[in-house]
Amino acid sequence: MRILAVSGSLRRDSHNTSLLRGAAEAAPVGVEVELWEGLGDLPIYDQDLEGGELPESVRRLRREWGEADAILFATPEYNGSVPGGLKNAIDWASRPRGEAALENKAVAIVGASMGQFGAMWAQADLRKILGIAGARVVSDELPVTRAHEKFDRHGRLLDAELFERLRGVLHTLASEVGRAARNASSPTLAKAIPRRSRGQHLYPLVPPLPVLSEITAGPPPFRGISTIADAGVSARRR
Numbered sequence: 001m002r003i004l005a006v007s008g009s010l011r012r013d014s015h016n017t018s019l020l021r022g023a024a025e026a027a028p029v030g031v032e033v034e035l036w037e038g039l040g041d042l043p044i045y046d047q048d049l050e051g052g053e054l055p056e057s058v059r060r061l062r063r064e065w066g067e068a069d070a071i072l073f074a075t076p077e078y079n080g081s082v083p084g085g086l087k088n089a090i091d092w093a094s095r096p097r098g099e100a101a102l103e104n105k106a107v108a109i110v111g112a113s114m115g116q117f118g119a120m121w122a123q124a125d126l127r128k129i130l131g132i133a134g135a136r137v138v139s140d141e142l143p144v145t146r147a148h149e150k151f152d153r154h155g156r157l158l159d160a161e162l163f164e165r166l167r168g169v170l171h172t173l174a175s176e177v178g179r180a181a182r183n184a185s186s187p188t189l190a191k192a193i194p195r196r197s198r199g200q201h202l203y204p205l206v207p208p209l210p211v212l213s214e215i216t217a218g219p220p221p222f223r224g225i226s227t228i229a230d231a232g233v234s235a236r237r238r
């Protein structure tokens with residue numbers, strides 16, 4: 001099984017890219033994790049380009065994401081959300097509706113930041129975005145806090161527990177691919193669970209986001225956070 005690993009950071013010494021390299025080492029038997037590097041080559045999404053000759057970078061993205069059995073995303077948090085470059089790639093991969101590279105694709109999300117929240121807001125937004133784009137997002141979550149302490153200066157993973165948690169996420173993702181393949185090969189189940197039809201409006205499938213009062217009433221680390229500034233997102237800590 002081939003899982004593509006997509007980092008939301010273009011930074012050479014990115015903790016998120018290091019996390020994905022760690023995932024490649026943690027992969028269970030039978031699972032191959034391959035780092036995908038094409039985010040920085042993509043033009044900004046432009047619907048006028050659809051239907052004509054698409055740029056090679058976009059064709060490559062759609063082909064390679066489409067061919068992967070599953071995709072593991074690692075996202076940093078930029079200003080409380082997903083980096084624009086990653087969102088842009090997802091926008092390209094979400095079209096054309098009904099035959100998009102992300103349509104029905106099994107995906108998992110991890111994320112790292114140097115603060116104490118582990119890019120949780122970016123991961124929550126990414127979960128919402130990928131769900132709307134038509135992907136099947138597994139429920140595992142992996143917020144990596146204080147990322148600068150989890151890798152050596154060559155970007156190699158130092159944390160044994162994190163290694164095991166990465167393996168767990170990959171195991172869940174691989175199981176989801178296997179489950180879907182079994183369902184697709186069972187005539188009864190294939191009939192009972194129809195694929196999303198071409199052009200079907202997907203937005204209602206995504207649960208509404210919690211309002212801020214629910215977040216502040218929720219479990220740690222959100223309890224008591226009422227503003228982004230309170231969440232410790234300051235220029236100093238970046």
Ligand SMILES: Cc1cc2nc3c(=O)[nH]c(=O)nc-3n(C[C@H](O)[C@H](O)[C@H](O)COP(=O)(O)O)c2cc1C
Nearest residue numbers: 009011014015016076077078079080113115233238
């Ligand atoms: C433009 C920008 C915005 C950022 N905003 C946040 C933020 O909202 N929350 C946070 O925890 N870290 C924030 N950071 C810090 C990044 O999460 C941190 O630098 C992280 O290591 C980047 O990921 P990378 O190492 O994979 O490049 C920001 C960094 C940049 C460059």
